[in-house]
Amino acid sequence: MTTFLKGHGTQNDFVIIPDPENGIELSAAAVAALCDRRAGIGADGVLHVVRSAAHPEARDMAAEAEWFMDYRNGDGSIAEMCGNGVRVFAHYLQRAGHVGEGDIAVATRGGVKRVHIDKEGLITVGMGKAALPAGDVTVSVGDRTWPATNVNMGNPHAVAFVDDLAHAGTLHAPPAFAPDSAYPHGVNVEFVVDRGPRHVAMRVHERGSGETRSCGTGACAVAVAAARRDGLDPDLTGSPVTYEIDLPGGRLTITERPGGEIEMTGPAEIVAEGVIDADWFAEIETVNT
8 A cells, every 4th residue: 555645735635655665666657647627636736755865866965854845736747846846844843743833944856945934834035046948938829929928947938828717628638838959858837917016817728737726836937927027136226026816726926035045834634544555556557458
């Protein structure tokens, strides 16, 4: 039997697989089956919880962060980072007794992330700095096309400001983008409308998962794009800027500081735990070999 937990951060949901010594083989097919909302447990992605020293991709971060978030998208593909996932990952570590309140470090493929767990259970993640690659980008849905801001948060984003979130369509399929060279490995696409001063709402198509109820790195990308659009780049103003980001699953607070450091604050919940039947796991691997 393999134990699992189910959690979410602003309704971006995850299957959590505790595996401190990295003894569980998680193929792309197994991850996709776990995330299947009809035949599996159902989730936007999988959080594989491994000690950094036990994982070949994280050993060089073990001195800074004991735990590695081996994150997988819902289709089984590997992702660099997941902002909501880091909050849920940290909440799991606290629940399991591995960490307490206060400051911790989490290793990810996007680098080591600094996390603070407060007494009320809100979790703040240091998301690092955004990169804004040069060049014009557009995104399209149906016969509508919008200019987009290219923002990289350790994973790629295209942020488009629109008049109505319904213009994004169903977001089942990835929105088209141009030029192809801007995102050779695909992109997360955010559609954004204004709600008030430093307050926006968004929908997102997450690469490898489809539309999700929330995306932490996407919310950070949106805040960065909005600050540039609004003339509030902290490096130019000398002051931090904070945006409230409404997502279908809840609200995240994003602050960008002079020097570029970005912090994301929001909730995280664990809603269930149980065991995965070994025969079911074995059948998946047999069918896909």
